[in-house]
Amino acid sequence: MNFRIDAQLPATAAQLWAIFFDVQRIAGLIPGCENVTEVEPLKEYSALMKQRIGPFKLEVPTRIVVESSTLERNVALRATGRDKFTGTSIDVQLKVDLDSQAGPAAKDCKLALDAQMQVAGRLASLGYPVVKKRSEELFAEFEKRLRNELVQFDAAPAPQAAGPAPSAPAAGRATAPAAGAAGPQPGVKAPSQGSRSRTTLLWPRTGVSVAAGLLVALAAWAFGQSPWWWLVAPVLGVAAGIGRENA
Amino acid sequence: MRPARFELHRPTSLREALALKAEHGDAAAFHAGGTELLVALKARVLQYDHLIDIKQIPELRSIRAKDDGTLVIGALSTHHAIANDPLVRKLLPGYAELSEQVANIRVRVAGTIGGVLCFAEPHADAPTLLCALDARLRLAGADGERIVASREFHLGEFTTARRDDELLVSIEVPPQLSGSRAAYRCFGQTERPAVGVAAVWSPAGSQRLSLWAGAISGVPTRLAQAEAAASRLPQAVSADEVWQRLEPAVTADASQLEAHDDLHGGAEYKRHLVTVLAQRAIEACLK
């Protein structure tokens, strides 16, 4: 099964990255996903996926791995797990691509979220239509919750409770209603909704920026420039790491 | 493979069956024909430590008519028994006909109407017609009996209004008005229907047409616009004209039905089937 969300949001890539690279936050938006815990920071997480359809119960201990990531550009997650009792296995590959429009500082970013999901095993064989329908419902609910998270960027109005996508094409794509286009146009600054924001150091951006600053300082020293670079460069790196984080 | 181990109980009364269920709770399930439960147990996607066989409880088996013409069908009635019962054939030939074409002879011999209703697999036949007929379901629990309308019984796939500790005792179909006809038409690639449509045509009634679609969505669904259009039909309308006038409303209803692409067919195809089967069911009533 394949699911997609495409949206264009009045936010910087950095702001969206803060959400999508926060695996615990994203996993928490999935209905039925519980006990999301960190196993290895930024690399591996575990969760318990619970679903119930009438008398049929599913409990899938899930391992979520960050397979790849490029800062503020893309992240690929893979979640796998198996319910011992029904022999049901789940394999989800989630890719998120952030595409800044008109420069990284511009509050205009394209979001492309692609999920490939496979459910296999005895329960899926016996009742694939119901499994598929439930998967579509879960993804629709996930999308709704995600859009609520993104409302802070004055993105699309609260998503319609579209339920399962009517006339979904055979691939089962639950394409987002054209909310990205219906929302504020790029370049138009919508008035703040009054959400509180605080100034803080954004990670891992700050770490990356400081490291870059130190490298510059090293290079400067190596080329016989003023040793004052050792102080200035990292400070500039920290400054680059400061950003607004919306509450 | 075999199911996981369980203990099999054989209560001989309703009270005993309910007591056993109260004693074992979630670890127990009622067992009748087994045509759905056993498949799930063999596949080990369900497991119970106790099975409560209800096949030897006499009050669950009879088919009879009340004085006012209400047809009372015991929950343990098999499709085969219903199809061949003289009372059903006389009072509800459309339902006898439906029961005769469920799945195959082996499922009809073992499977019960109670099992079909309570297991609530959406791709079933009888629930659609019973909703169109506005049948009532009698449930028995530790604190007595209650009646639930079939139209309110189905809540979703594998989910009904029956509480886990209740037993379905009987299905009661209200007396049909003179001149009423009921028909059910379905289609599917497998033994289960992809889509089924039930029509009850009552020329003498205030509601002329009761039209329900089943198997396509999680629960049987009323085709309301078609029913409204039928009530606006002139009193004297020829059989040919009826479908001509109802078709746009039926198609409109079908386009709004919840449907998914799956092994039973694509969503658009299933909606198309609703219109085709509605025509067949309505025309069968008018013949």
Added chain:
Amino acid sequence: MSTEAHEYPLMRVEMTLNEQAASVEIEPRDLLIDVLRDRLRLKGTKRSCDVQVCGACTVLVDGMPVSSCTTLCADVHGRSVTTIEGLAAGGKLDPVQRAFIAHGALQCGFCTPGMILAVKSLLAQHPDPSDETIRHYLRGNICRCTGYVKIIEAIQDLARNPSRYASETK
């Protein structure tokens, strides 16, 4: 979930099997097909799909077809069960079997025991079945070899000319 056998009492099932009394001690979860084939060594009943759709496992219980793969042995307690072995009594073929042979209504033979038992039941319910009745009754017995034509011809011939296939007196 404990798997201690003593917590799940065994049951004794008494039935009439191919017109003879039979008694077996079984676990409640034992399926009829396994008791027939493995405990009672009656291998004529075949397991094919194992989900009651193909009909290969058909046996008759009180004269009516059931899927033995999806029937608890416990559920035939006190009832009469007929397997394919019950048809050729004393080594003499049943009329249905004779008609099948005469018409070539089998090839690999795997569906045949179930098919023949279903036909026995069909003819008991409908002694002179129409083509439509035959097709409807046998809808759940799947044959991958014959294309069903010979099967239907055999049934029609038998129904119309029962004396042609009556068992020999010897």
